[in-house]
Amino acid sequence: MKNRLSHRLQNISYSQTIAMAAKARELKNKGYDIINLSIGEPDFIPPHFVLNAAKKAIDDGYHYYTPVSGYFDLREAICEKFNRDNNLKYLPSQIVVSTGAKQAIMNVLLSLLNKDDEVLLPVPYWGSYYQMVKFCESHPIIIPTRMNNDFKINPEELEKYITDKTKLFIFSTPCNPTGSVYTYEELKNLSEIFKKYPKIMILSDEIYEHIFYEEFTTTSIAIFPEIYPQVITLNGLSKAFSMTGWRIGYIGAPEWLAKSCDKIQGQMTSCANSIAQRAAIAAIKSDPNDIKYMIKELKKRRDLVLCLIKEIDGFRFNKPNGTFYIFPDISSFFEKKIHGKLIINADKFSNLLLEKSQVATVSGNAFGYDKCIRISYASSEEKIIEAFTRIKNILS
Structure with missing residues (x-):
C-alpha cells in the first residue's frame, strides 16, 4: 500500500x-x-534533585496542559541558563520548550523551509538532520570534512557551498557522531562568513554542551553579535542530565521564529509533559558542577x-x-x-x-x-x- x-x-x-x-x-x-x-x-x-522535583510536581498537582511554549518560570530559567553558561541574552518570549530536541528541530525546519530550499550540512552529521530536511522537501547540501581536520569545516569550505538558495546551516558542537568540538576561534571565523549572508539562518545544536573533556570551554556561535539574529540555539536535558525518556528540548531564537515554532507546536503536540517541565526547572537551575x-x-x-x-x-x-x-x-x-x-x-x-x-x-x-x-x-x-x-x- x-x-x-x-x-x-x-x-x-x-x-x-x-x-x-x-x-x-x-x-x-x-x-x-x-x-x-x-x-x-x-x-x-538522573540527578536526585531532578527526581525529587518531579515527585514534588506530582504532589503539587501539575497534571494539566501548560502554555504551548512551556511554563513561564521554566522559560525564565532557560534564559538564566543561557546567560550563565553561554553569555547569551534571551527573553522568555524567545524560548520554546518542546517534546525533545527532535521536535524543536522539526519546528524550526517547518517554520523556515520551502520546497527546493537548500540546507548546508557538514558531514558527518546527525542522521535526523538529513531526513528532516528531505521531509520538508528541501535539499540537504553536504559539506565534506576530513578526519585530519577533526571533521570540522573551515570558512573557505563553508562559503564554497553557499548559493542564492541557501536557507539554513545546521551543525552540532560537541558533534554527534565524531565528538569534535569547535573552538572559539573556529566559530568566530565561521561567523565572519555568515555575517556576509544575513538571510542564512544557523541552527546550532548544543545538546552535548556539558559533555566535553578538554581545557578550553565550549562556545555558542550566537555569542558573536553580528550574527546573533541569525542563530537558533538548540539544547535539551537528554544527554548531560541522563533524561532521555523525559523528552525536554528547547530553543532560544529570534522572537519571530519562536512565535512560529509556538504556532506549529500548538497544532501538533501542544505542550511538553507538565511533570517533566517542573523537573527541568530543577535541572536547568542547578550548578553545572552538580x-x-x-x-x-x-x-x-x-x-x-x-x-x-x-x-x-x-x-x-x-x-x-x-x-x-x-x-x-x-x-x-x-x-x-x-x-x-x-x-x-x-x-x-x-x-x-x-x-x-x-x-x-x-x-x-x-x-x-x-x-x-x-x-x-x-x-x-x-x-x-x-x-x-x-x-x-x-x-x-
Missing part, C-alpha cells in the same frame, strides 16, 4: 540509529548476549576506549573531545572477507560486529560518512572492555 502514502513520507527513511538499537534489543530478548554500543543514551540515573561526576566518568570511559581501540589493527580514529562517541575509520577492512563475509561498506562491517561478536554499533552511513562506524561508550567499563575484546577477537 506504499502508493497510498504521501510523497513526503516516501522521501525519508527510518532512523538507522533507532533501528540498530531495536535490532539489538530484539536479539537480546531472544537470549543473545548483546552489548549495545549503538544508542546515544547515558546509563546514569553533574561533573557523570562527565568525569564519561571521560574515564573515553580514555579507556582510546586505549582499547589502539590494540585493534585497521582502525583509524581521532580523539573525541566531547560527547560519548568515537567514530573510527574502518575502510581498511573493505573488500576483505571476514568470517566468510565480504566487507564492502560500513553497513556490512557493523552487521558483522553484531552477528559475530554480538556488539551493536551504528554504520557511518547513518551519518553520511560510509568509511566509519559510530561506537557509543555510554556504557559501563565492564561492558566496554568485553565489547572491544570481542571485536578484536573476530577481526584478528
Whole structure:
C-alpha cells in the first residue's frame, strides 16, 4: 500500500540509529548476549534533585496542559541558563520548550523551509538532520570534512557551498557522531562568513554542551553579535542530565521564529509533559558542577576506549573531545572477507560486529560518512572492555 502514502513520507527513511538499537534489543530478548554500543543514551540515573522535583510536581498537582511554549518560570530559567553558561541574552518570549530536541528541530525546519530550499550540512552529521530536511522537501547540501581536520569545516569550505538558495546551516558542537568540538576561534571565523549572508539562518545544536573533556570551554556561535539574529540555539536535558525518556528540548531564537515554532507546536503536540517541565526547572537551575561526576566518568570511559581501540589493527580514529562517541575509520577492512563475509561498506562491517561478536554499533552511513562506524561508550567499563575484546577477537 506504499502508493497510498504521501510523497513526503516516501522521501525519508527510518532512523538507522533507532533501528540498530531495536535490532539489538530484539536479539537480546531472544537470549543473545548483546552489548549495545549503538544508542546515544547515558546509563546514569538522573540527578536526585531532578527526581525529587518531579515527585514534588506530582504532589503539587501539575497534571494539566501548560502554555504551548512551556511554563513561564521554566522559560525564565532557560534564559538564566543561557546567560550563565553561554553569555547569551534571551527573553522568555524567545524560548520554546518542546517534546525533545527532535521536535524543536522539526519546528524550526517547518517554520523556515520551502520546497527546493537548500540546507548546508557538514558531514558527518546527525542522521535526523538529513531526513528532516528531505521531509520538508528541501535539499540537504553536504559539506565534506576530513578526519585530519577533526571533521570540522573551515570558512573557505563553508562559503564554497553557499548559493542564492541557501536557507539554513545546521551543525552540532560537541558533534554527534565524531565528538569534535569547535573552538572559539573556529566559530568566530565561521561567523565572519555568515555575517556576509544575513538571510542564512544557523541552527546550532548544543545538546552535548556539558559533555566535553578538554581545557578550553565550549562556545555558542550566537555569542558573536553580528550574527546573533541569525542563530537558533538548540539544547535539551537528554544527554548531560541522563533524561532521555523525559523528552525536554528547547530553543532560544529570534522572537519571530519562536512565535512560529509556538504556532506549529500548538497544532501538533501542544505542550511538553507538565511533570517533566517542573523537573527541568530543577535541572536547568542547578550548578553545572552538580553533574561533573557523570562527565568525569564519561571521560574515564573515553580514555579507556582510546586505549582499547589502539590494540585493534585497521582502525583509524581521532580523539573525541566531547560527547560519548568515537567514530573510527574502518575502510581498511573493505573488500576483505571476514568470517566468510565480504566487507564492502560500513553497513556490512557493523552487521558483522553484531552477528559475530554480538556488539551493536551504528554504520557511518547513518551519518553520511560510509568509511566509519559510530561506537557509543555510554556504557559501563565492564561492558566496554568485553565489547572491544570481542571485536578484536573476530577481526584478528
